[in-house]
Amino acid sequence: MLIPTASQTVGPFFAVGLTRPELADLTHAGKAKGEAIVIEGQVRDGEGAPVPDAMLEIWQANAAGKYAHPEDRQEKPADANFVGFGRVFTDRQGRYRFVTIRPGAVPGCGNALQAPHIAMTVFARGLLKHLVTRIYFADLAAANEADPVLSAIDDPAARQTLLAKPVNSTPSAYRFDVVLQGEGETAFFDV
Amino acid sequence: MTATYPQEALSAHPPYRHLAYGSTAKRSPDHPLVVIPQTLSELTGPVYGRDSVAPDDSDLTRQHKAAPIGERIIVSGRVLDQDGRPVPDTLLEVWQANAAGRYIHKVDQHDAPLDPNFTGSGRCVTDAEGRYRFISIKPGAYPWRNHPNAWRPPHIHFSLFGPSFLTRLVTQMYFPGDPLLALDPIYLSVPDEAARRRLVSSFDIETTQPEFALGYRFDIILWGRGATPMEN
Numbered sequence: 001m002l003i004p005t006a007s008q009t010v011g012p013f014f015a016v017g018l019t020r021p022e023l024a025d026l027t028h029a030g031k032a033k034g035e036a037i038v039i040e041g042q043v044r045d046g047e048g049a050p051v052p053d054a055m056l057e058i059w060q061a062n063a064a065g066k067y068a069h070p071e072d073r074q075e076k077p078a079d080a081n082f083v084g085f086g087r088v089f090t091d092r093q094g095r096y097r098f099v100t101i102r103p104g105a106v107p108g109c110g111n112a113l114q115a116p117h118i119a120m121t122v123f124a125r126g127l128l129k130h131l132v133t134r135i136y137f138a139d140l141a142a143a144n145e146a147d148p149v150l151s152a153i154d155d156p157a158a159r160q161t162l163l164a165k166p167v168n169s170t171p172s173a174y175r176f177d178v179v180l181q182g183e184g185e186t187a188f189f190d191v
Numbered sequence: 192m193t194a195t196y197p198q199e200a201l202s203a204h205p206p207y208r209h210l211a212y213g214s215t216a217k218r219s220p221d222h223p224l225v226v227i228p229q230t231l232s233e234l235t236g237p238v239y240g241r242d243s244v245a246p247d248d249s250d251l252t253r254q255h256k257a258a259p260i261g262e263r264i265i266v267s268g269r270v271l272d273q274d275g276r277p278v279p280d281t282l283l284e285v286w287q288a289n290a291a292g293r294y295i296h297k298v299d300q301h302d303a304p305l306d307p308n309f310t311g312s313g314r315c316v317t318d319a320e321g322r323y324r325f326i327s328i329k330p331g332a333y334p335w336r337n338h339p340n341a342w343r344p345p346h347i348h349f350s351l352f353g354p355s356f357l358t359r360l361v362t363q364m365y366f367p368g369d370p371l372l373a374l375d376p377i378y379l380s381v382p383d384e385a386a387r388r389r390l391v392s393s394f395d396i397e398t399t400q401p402e403f404a405l406g407y408r409f410d411i412i413l414w415g416r417g418a419t420p421m422e423n
């Protein structure tokens with residue numbers, strides 16, 4: 001087997017090559033099927049300071065719970081207006097905001113469904129390899145309880161870090177902060 | 192049977208906490224990563240169409256009215272999986288400093304000139320054999336404040352998707368024979384020497400185009416799809 005190409009940090013200047021403003025809105029300007037939602041939050045470091053130079057990417061299924069990818073062979077409707085991929089940069093206060101569609105549930109191991117979730121990847125200066133986590137919806141308690149990935153996290157406090165909290169607004173918004181280190185550290189995955 | 196991916200791939204990557212690179216100190220998790228089952232969410236990933244990239248996107252010397260200053264180079268290679276099979280139709284995004292070692296970015300305050308004819312970003316999609324090719328100018332070294340008299344070796348940033356969420360890779364390509372490599376904490380963060388060497392491109396006379404530009408070869412190995420499937 002060949003040695004994989006090692007990861008290196010995106011550094012501070014990734015905006016030169018990776019800026020794609022259209023990727024902050026996954027709904028294709030509202031044309032995607034399903035309920036539009038906002039995911040917003042802040043990225044912080046081990047001292048609680050905002051991280052103003054992070055890039056966040058998300059990957060998710062459409063409203064019916066199908067990924068726009070050939071490996072997803074489920075007999076569920078595809079949505080030509082929903083690719084399921086987003087990318088944003090944090091601002092000076094470390095804040096970010098995606099507009100997307102509430103994802104449907106996708107299968108986990110075997111036939112059981114996973115709780116609806118959005119995969120998130122974090123890049124920044126000082127991160128030699130990206131970090132991987134998941135956004136779950138705090139208001140779907142029963143589904144979250146049965147989720148195989150949430151269940152893989154032993155520490156209940158760490159599980160809590162993956163629950164996006166509903167914010168009272170229209171469209172529905174959820175707050176999901178990413179804490180890279182220390183108190184309230186987000187659970188990150190070895191995938 | 193479901194194709195899953197070997198997790199040993201991580202061993203070629205740098206650790207999150209590498210204190211010689213100061214920015215890792217407050218940005219690396221304290222807790223070990225949680226091993227999770229690989230599900231459809233990880234085995235799928237964003238797919239880009241070839242139509243999202245224009246032909247000139249891969250020529251960083253033709254994005255403005257005139258040619259940028261600097262030594263023109265061709266950077267080419269193949270994107271392969273760990274078994275040596277090509278990864279076709281995958282998006283590469285690149286970005287780099289100009290010949291003087293300056294990025295077009297508000298945060299870059301290095302006292303070196305910007306070049307009005309050089310933005311320093313490009314994109315392309317691999318062909319059926321996993322091949323890609325960029326034309327650019329050789330980036331300059333630049334100082335940074337990680338430690339006294341710190342200089343980043345000339346490098347080009349690469350961002351790739353590959354076929355799944357797991358194959359996502361952001362890396363940096365370096366140039367052969369560069370004395371700054373032995374002093375660079377970011378390059379040296381890769382613990383395995385063979386893996387480090389893979390980040391260094393090689394001068395390639397086959398890629399070199401007569402009367403035009405020197406060629407460098409940089410092959411990229413993504414772990415992921417095509418990994419030896421395991422029963423589960």
